[in-house]
Amino acid sequence: MWVRSLRIAVRASESGATGYRRRGRLAFPQLTVTGQPTRLPHMKANRLVLALASILFFLSGAAAAQDLARIVTKADVEKVTGAKFQDGTKPMPSQMLFMQEGGDLQLSVEVEPRDVASTVRSWEATIRKMQPNQKVDTIPGVGKDAIYFSARPDSGALSADYDKPRVQLRVAIVGAKTPAQAKQMVVTLAKIVGPRVGK
Numbered sequence: 579m580w581v582r583s584l585r586i587a588v589r590a591s592e593s594g595a596t597g598y599r600r601r602g603r604l605a606f607p608q609l610t611v612t613g614q615p616t617r618l619p620h621m622k623a624n625r626l627v628l629a630l631a632s633i634l635f636f637l638s639g640a641a642a643a644q645d646l647a648r649i650v651t652k653a654d655v656e657k658v659t660g661a662k663f664q665d666g667t668k669p670m671p672s673q674m675l676f677m678q679e680g681g682d683l684q685l686s687v688e689v690e691p692r693d694v695a696s697t698v699r700s701w702e703a704t705i706r707k708m709q710p711n712q713k714v715d716t717i718p719g720v721g722k723d724a725i726y727f728s729a730r731p732d733s734g735a736l737s738a739d740y741d742k743p744r745v746q747l748r749v750a751i752v753g754a755k756t757p758a759q760a761k762q763m764v765v766t767l768a769k770i771v772g773p774r775v776g777k
Contacts, residue, residue, distance in 0.1 A: 644745070646674040650687040650771045658767045659683060682732075682753035685763070687771060692746045698725045698737045717765055720772045721747060726761060734760035736768045740775050747775055 646668070655663050655676045662679045669675055673688040702714050702725055717724040721738030728734035734757070735750040749768040754760035 644689050644743075644775070646672075646687065646689065648777070649689065649774045650674055650767070652676060654767060654770050655685050658763050658770070659685070678753070684752045685767065686748075686750050687767070688748040688750075689745050689775060690748075692739070692744055694744070696746065697739050698723050698746070701725070701737055702727075715761075717768070720765075720768045721775070724768070726765060728757055728760060731757050732760060734764050736764050738768065738772060743776050745775065747772060 647666070650666070652663050652666055655666075659678070661681060661683060663676045663683075663685075664679055666674045666676050669686075670688075672690045673686055675684065675686045677684050705712050705714060705727060712727060712729075715726045717726050717736060717738075720736065721740045724736055724738035726734060726736045732754045733750070733752045734754070735748060738747045740747065747768065749764050749771070751760050751764050754763065
């Protein structure tokens with residue numbers, strides 16, 4: 579949430595509080611100091627923009643540069659499932675979704691920035707707190723640490739942590755014929771796309 583606030587702050591400093599240019603110069607926002615509005619000097623505002631941009635860069639790492647079209651392709655999904663799929667779509671900037679042609683299978687791949695405390699183990703603890711009997715499997719060979727769980731017989735999801743950049747990969751499926759098929763397809767796809775994260 580505060581990363582989004584930083585983005586807003588950077589945009590505000592770049593374009594001005596009102597979002598327009600005034601006499602060829604950027605109209606910078608006003609700050610209130612001891613109850614009096616004070617306009618930032620041009621050079622100080624530029625330094626603020628650079629500082630905020632630097633902080634945002636280090637927080638997000640290279641996650642913002644992740645090209646999902648390079649991480650997962652329709653060919654990858656078709657190879658794993660043995661079925662024909664439509665071209666991938668992006669319901670969100672961090673997610674690529676593939677839907678089977680003439681079938682019910684849907685597979686998605688997401689790559690999102692995470693903070694240090696947001697790990698698959700913290701996610702596992704949340705799952706077990708909500709559903710104490712929920713089975714959660716550790717999956718070796720994907721990222722730094724990975725888990726798989728399924729809430730329904732036709733679905734499943736794998737989440738994996740990465741440190742360079744600090745992101746979390748999530749591969750999910752809906753519409754599988756059996757729980758075993760759901761897990762096999764998700765884990766296989768995750769092991770194909772996982773090594774591409776951060777490349």
